[in-house]
Amino acid sequence: MVTVLEYKPSREGLGEALLEIADQYPQLVAIGADTANSTSLGKFAKKYPERFVNVGIAEQNAVGIAVGLSLVGKLPVVSTYAMFLAGRCWEEIRQSVCYNYSNVKLVGTHAGLTVGPDGASHQILEDIALMRVLPNMSVIVPSDANEAKVAVKKSLEKVGAVYIRLSREKLPVFTSPEEDFVIGKAKLLREGSDCGIISCGVMVYESLVAAEILEKQGINCRVINMHTVKPIDTEAIINTAKKCKCIVTCEEHQVYGGLGSAVAEVVIKNYPVPQRFVGIKDKFGESGPAEGLMLKYGLKAQHIVETVKEVIKYK
Amino acid sequence: MEKENIRYSELERLCKEFRKTILKIITEAGSGHPGGSLSVVEILTTLYYLHLNHNPKNPFDDKRDRVVLSKGHSCPALYVILAELGYFDKQELHNLRKVNSILQGHPARVYNGGDEVKFVPGIEVSTGSLGYGLSVAVGMALGFKMDNKQNLVFAICSDGEHQEGSIWEAIMFAGFKQLDNLIEIVDYNKLQQESRIDDSVSLEPLKEKYISFNWQVYEVDGHKISELDTALADAKKYKGKPKVIIAHTVKGKGVSFMENNVDWHGKAPSKELLEQALKELEGK
Structure with a gap:
């Protein structure tokens, strides 16, 4: 947990x-x-x-x-x-x-x-x-x-x-106040080789929850906290692509132009693997409690789970 | 008084030379903004030669006053004056708007086209997009106040950019905070790119607007060095409010076919017209 x-x-x-x-x-x-x-x-x-x-x-x-x-x-x-x-x-x-x-x-x-x-x-x-x-x-x-x-x-x-x-x-x-933090250096939160999950912001927690759910189903994910979107940690992305052969990015942001795009820019140039994007799909939000909105707009752990299963098919 | 008159006539002679060089380098560049460059010549000359605490030999001296050319498109006038004062080699003027030059079409504090970041001597703030310079000048003035420093901040704004809302945010804040180390000069040449300002959205009554925002206001003929000098001298002494000098000017000043003509906001003269303009200026 x-x-x-x-x-x-x-x-x-x-x-x-x-x-x-x-x-x-x-x-x-x-x-x-x-x-x-x-x-x-x-x-x-x-x-x-x-x-x-x-x-x-x-x-x-x-x-x-x-x-x-x-x-x-x-x-x-x-x-x-x-x-x-x-x-x-x-x-x-x-x-x-x-x-x-x-x-x-x-x-x-x-x-x-x-x-x-x-x-x-x-x-x-x-x-x-x-x-x-x-x-x-x-x-x-x-x-x-x-x-x-x-x-x-x-x-x-x-x-x-x-x-x-x-x-x-x-x-x-969920992070410790003593944790090492270097701008531009991603944190590897969990090792795994079936799929790489690269996330930022509130989606990091959801990604960890998703990885636990997936583990119970026999899918082991490598979870990266990409707290710095720019300058992005190219090495962490390439290593994840090489190890997992597929990637899911997660962000509380439009899927256009944000973390997912930044990761794709690195992947496509260095080690192309299938990638899927968890994020807002070209829409505005609406009023409601945070939790309810994350559920409606596809930002909860369960959505990451589904997306991981989907991208693995294309490995 | 006589001594002052001699000094003024020397500066008037310099202004004539500045105008000629401005037109030459814009023609050479093949593009640029002659109208607003010619209207601001006396403003900048009086400021740099009679009032600014600065040292061209040590352009990054902490004690220097700061100048923000918020109307960045008038930079040919600033470049010509900075070169004359020795901030950089006069030869650089011929590279205006060309690849690899520190003299960008609109002023850049940092030239970033090279392998290394290069700070441009004499350019305090990158400008060009109208309406932003005054806020930056306000921030500088506020910073000097916070540190109890005596440096002054001068912002040169255009009349047209007063149509930008951000300018009024800065004016409201500076008046409220009583930033008396800030002196703004408005180059009120009455024209903007497409039309007379009064034919688009008038600024009037401008003086009253500034007064109501708690600024001390001066109004001068922006081509009379003596008037600019007197206003600047008083503005530097006046305490308790930010100061604005509304300088009434003529866009394209000094060249008959450019004066008060919106067509000369943003284009370079041909070689033939340059010759005509130079002859006219020489005759004055």
């Missing part, structure tokens, strides 16, 4: 990380857009009011200001809902963050279908694709709150733009 330590939104990793690390980075400045409490920056804002900027409901300005701050030596972390950060500000991120080679960290919270009852307007399912295509941008999709916390800390050590995608909903925490 996958051990669940607790249930917690991954976004809380952001606030915890910044509070712990603030004294180590005197130039660190957090920027919110009327969303500090919901992104988990509230405590940081209270403790370090002189290092917190609330721009109001003006996300484009938040990104521009972050770039300006970084160009004069500050270390800005912008956080608001992923929809309004990666979505609304895409061009500012391209022109001002990336093209300036600025050292800005962007943390999009409330990403994906699991934001739930707020509905499709808030459920960004395109941000991995949008951020991944930008030069100078790294993209990290932590699988739980513990991983989110360490990812935020590691992103501050890295010079350059980073986008971190976090969730709103309380989700299973």
Whole structure:
């Protein structure tokens, strides 16, 4: 059984990380857009009011200001809902963050279908694709709150733009806070040779559950936590393709342009094997509880199980 | 006073030379934006020669003031001035818009076409997509305030880009935060790419808009160095608010067939027309 330590939104990793690390980075400045409490920056804002900027409901300005701050030596972390950060500000991120080679960290919270009852307007399912295509941008999709916390800390050590995608909903925490985390280096969670499952974000937990179900049916899966979608761990993908001869990718995101596409780009060039994609199939979400939506839109362990069985036929 | 007049006339002479070089390099490049480059000449010249704390020999000096050319398409004017000041070799001007040049069609802080990342001396922020520069300038001003630094930030914006919503987010924030280390200059040449601004979506009353957003406003003739100088001197001293100098200018200034003509927003003159323009400028 996958051990669940607790249930917690991954976004809380952001606030915890910044509070712990603030004294180590005197130039660190957090920027919110009327969303500090919901992104988990509230405590940081209270403790370090002189290092917190609330721009109001003006996300484009938040990104521009972050770039300006970084160009004069500050270390800005912008956080608001992923929809309004990666979505609304895409061009500012391209022109001002990336093209300036600025050292800005962007943390999009409330990403994906699991934001739930707020509905499709808030459920960004395109941000991995949008951020991944930008030069100078790294993209990290932590699988739980513990991983989110360490990812935020590691992103501050890295010079350059980073986008971190976090969730709103309380989700299973299953990684240890002490786990080693290297940006760009995937984690091998489970060994197996019948099928490779490569996942990011909330889908990592579902993948582990799926692997357990499949094991009972005599199918052994190799499960990879691909927390960094860019730069992607090419070696881990090639090794998985060689060992398993087929791959299923899982993401809480459109199947177009996200993790699945990034994996396919590596597979097709280096070691072509059949691949299937668990993700949203060119649709918007809708209101409802996170769990119910994952079930309806095909993001639960049972869907991964079905997909693994399907792709194995094409080995 | 006489000394100042001599200084002004020297700068006027320089402006004439800048205009000629701008037109030459745009013609050589075969494309570019002469109209908005010619309208901003006195603004940039007065700023760089009389007010900016900078050191072309040490372009990345921490103590320098920052300039954000938010109207990035006017970069030929900036390039010509930076070259004259010694930020880079004047020879580079002839590579404007060409492959392997640090002088991009719109300003790039980093030239990324080579094997290694190369920071372009004098270009503080990559711009070109309108409406973004002011937010970046605001962030710089905020950062200097946070660190109790004395550096000033100058943002050169176009009139047309005030039609972008993002500009107003920056204006609202700067006024509210009383960022008095920020000085914006609007090159109000009244024309945008396709039409007169007043024939698309007017900015008026612009001065009153800025006042209501809690900015200190100056209005000057943007081709009179003495007026720009006085406004900049006052703006640098004025405390408690961000400052904007609304500089009334003429698009295509100095070349009769370009002046106030939307056709010259974004195209290079032919060699024949360049000769005509240069003769005209020489006669002035």
